Amino acid sequence: MKALITKLNLNRRKKIFWVLTLICMIVIFCFSSKNAEDSTEDSHKVGKTIGYIVEYDFQEWTPDAQERYAERIDHPVRKTAHFLEYMLLGSLAAYAWYDAKYRKHIKVLVPFGIGAVYAMTDELHQILVSGRAGMVTDVILDSSGVLLGVILASLVMLGVTKYLED
Numbered sequence: 001m002k003a004l005i006t007k008l009n010l011n012r013r014k015k016i017f018w019v020l021t022l023i024c025m026i027v028i029f030c031f032s033s034k035n036a037e038d039s040t041e042d043s044h045k046v047g048k049t050i051g052y053i054v055e056y057d058f059q060e061w062t063p064d065a066q067e068r069y070a071e072r073i074d075h076p077v078r079k080t081a082h083f084l085e086y087m088l089l090g091s092l093a094a095y096a097w098y099d100a101k102y103r104k105h106i107k108v109l110v111p112f113g114i115g116a117v118y119a120m121t122d123e124l125h126q127i128l129v130s131g132r133a134g135m136v137t138d139v140i141l142d143s144s145g146v147l148l149g150v151i152l153a154s155l156v157m158l159g160v161t162k163y164l165e166d
Contacts, residue, residue, distance in 0.1 A: 013095075017096035018096040024088055035129060036131025037131065044070035044071065046081070047071070048069070082138055083144065083145040086142040087148050087149035090111060090112065090148065091153040093146075093150070096111070097110050111146075111153075112147055115142075116142075
């Protein structure tokens with residue numbers, strides 16, 4: 001009976017994480033579908049929020065100075081966003097794919113492959129969006145985020161599995 005309950009919980013958990021993985025992919029697709037102007041506006045909003053957090057007198061700056069600050073940190077903001085959204089995707093895919101019966105390399109390779117292929121298709125998609133470009137360097141960055149997400153999720157699952165076995 002305990003094995004049946006464990007199996008049912010595993011199936012429910014996997015279904016939930018597959019749904020979350022798909023939602024993450026949809027969110028990434030929506031961000032990638034924004035034209036260059038809208039994407040830049042979003043990045044600058046994040047940049048200004050960072051300014052309010054790290055610059056003690058940012059609210060006293062002129063709007064032009066705040067905009068220049070956002071422009072200056074735009075590139076790191078965008079690349080960090082790429083990395084983090086794909087790290088989340090990698091984690092979710094790893095949790096969705098994870099099953100204790102798989103060999104260790106399969107537990108990591110399949111979710112990494114899912115995320116890396118999605119990163120490639122996402123960059124191809126951006127070629128079709130006004131003012132956007134697909135970049136190989138973004139595929140590498142995104143895939144690195146996926147890999148870190150998969151590794152972190154695998155470590156968490158390994159710890160949980162060991163805890164439950166004790």
